[in-house]
Amino acid sequence: MTARAQGVPPIFDGHNDTVLSMTKTGRSFFERSEEGHIDLPRAREGGLGGGFFAVYIADPAAVETTAAGSMRPESHPLETAMGRYADERTWPEPMPLDYAEARAVELLGRLLEVAEGSDGQVATVHTARELQTCLDRGTFAMLLHLEGAEPLDPDGRALETFYAAGVRSVGLTHSRRNRYATGVPFKFPSSPDTGPGLTDLGRALVRQLNARRVIIDLSHINEQGFWDVAKLSSAPLVCTHSNAHALSPSARNLTDRQLDAIKDSRGVAGLNFHVGFLREDGGREPNTPIARMVEHIEYMAERTGIDHVALGSDYDGATMPVELRDAAGLPRLMEALRSRGHTDGDLTKLAHGNWVRVLRETWGA
Numbered sequence: 624m625t626a627r628a629q630g631v632p633p634i635f636d637g638h639n640d641t642v643l644s645m646t647k648t649g650r651s652f653f654e655r656s657e658e659g660h661i662d663l664p665r666a667r668e669g670g671l672g673g674g675f676f677a678v679y680i681a682d683p684a685a686v687e688t689t690a691a692g693s694m695r696p697e698s699h700p701l702e703t704a705m706g707r708y709a710d711e712r713t714w715p716e717p718m719p720l721d722y723a724e725a726r727a728v729e730l731l732g733r734l735l736e737v738a739e740g741s742d743g744q745v746a747t748v749h750t751a752r753e754l755q756t757c758l759d760r761g762t763f764a765m766l767l768h769l770e771g772a773e774p775l776d777p778d779g780r781a782l783e784t785f786y787a788a789g790v791r792s793v794g795l796t797h798s799r800r801n802r803y804a805t806g807v808p809f810k811f812p813s814s815p816d817t818g819p820g821l822t823d824l825g826r827a828l829v830r831q832l833n834a835r836r837v838i839i840d841l842s843h844i845n846e847q848g849f850w851d852v853a854k855l856s857s858a859p860l861v862c863t864h865s866n867a868h869a870l871s872p873s874a875r876n877l878t879d880r881q882l883d884a885i886k887d888s889r890g891v892a893g894l895n896f897h898v899g900f901l902r903e904d905g906g907r908e909p910n911t912p913i914a915r916m917v918e919h920i921e922y923m924a925e926r927t928g929i930d931h932v933a934l935g936s937d938y939d940g941a942t943m944p945v946e947l948r949d950a951a952g953l954p955r956l957m958e959a960l961r962s963r964g965h966t967d968g969d970l971t972k973l974a975h976g977n978w979v980r981v982l983r984e985t986w987g988a
């Protein structure tokens with residue numbers, strides 16, 4: 624049974640690490656797996672119509688090179704990175720550009736291969752119109768996203784190349800430092816105000832991303848960086864996978880003032896399903912109820928209006944609440960929201976409508 628048959632709006636999701644999970648396990652996107660959270664059969668079952676596919680560059684120390692010369696990343700990127708990037712005083716040095724570029728080319732190639740080999744079941748999207756058409760027809764939509772600007776050279780040429788390959792969203796940082804900006808450490812409890820803002824190169828990159836009409840994702844950036852972008856950028860402010868700091872005081876979550884700025888810019892924040900960003904105690908306890916996700920959604924919607932809240936699961940990169948388990952579990956979240964009295968119109972905005980609007984306003988088509 625498809626999600627449409629059940630009367631549930633298709634879901635477009637703001638963040639997954641599926642390509643890393645596929646790289647590590649060797650699983651196919653087209654076959655149902657017990658590993659990870661997203662593949663096409665489980666997406667179809669759960670009404671997941673597509674999402675932002677992150678190209679995340681693991682720290683060189685966390686990557687093994689196989690005998691054949693290809694690179695294998697850490698298995699659980701968020702869990703491992705959470706240890707490595709928990710304290711800014713012990714962060715690894717920023718990674719070399721040539722290493723980051725090579726990894727990004729490889730991971731993007733893997734995603735393009737999925738679309739190419741899908742017999743029309745999967746497509747990369749570059750306009751909001753393409754995305755809406757995919758959602759209407761049931762073609763799985765892949766938005767290519769760089770999570771961290773490490774693969775981008777300061778002269779801006781790599782961005783042109785990645786853009787030509789289909790990349791339409793760039794997160795300035797992961798939870799670490801690079802030549803453009805600084806992310807928050809995975810610290811709990813902590814304010815997101817943990818360090819310096821954009822560098823001069825960071826300001827130039829924001830201008831280039833605006834000129835190219837590429838989404839700028841602020842999910843991992845620290846608070847000063849967030850405000851620097853808010854002042855400089857002409858696009859709606861986007862945090863693809865972050866929650867309410869008032870309910871879970873992780874450095875990765877958004878303060879009320881940040882939520883207000885997202886609303887004022889007509890942007891959007893996507894709910895992260897990682898239990899450590901949902902819970903009041905920050906613990907990585909999978910027995911976290913779906914009701915806790917609903918609380919974050921309702922808190923954010925109360926602050927910003929429902930038009931500025933979306934989903935950003937972090938599937939394949941984080942610890943999901945057991946009730947949700949994987950993409951096939953998404954209807955349970957939608958059902959929980961429906962039983963709280965949220966209307967069909969609001970559920971459609973949350974499921975994909977707000978993403979489509981923000982992408983249209985940023986991309987211009």
Ligand SMILES: [Zn+2]
Nearest residue numbers: 770842843864
């Ligand atoms: Zn992330």
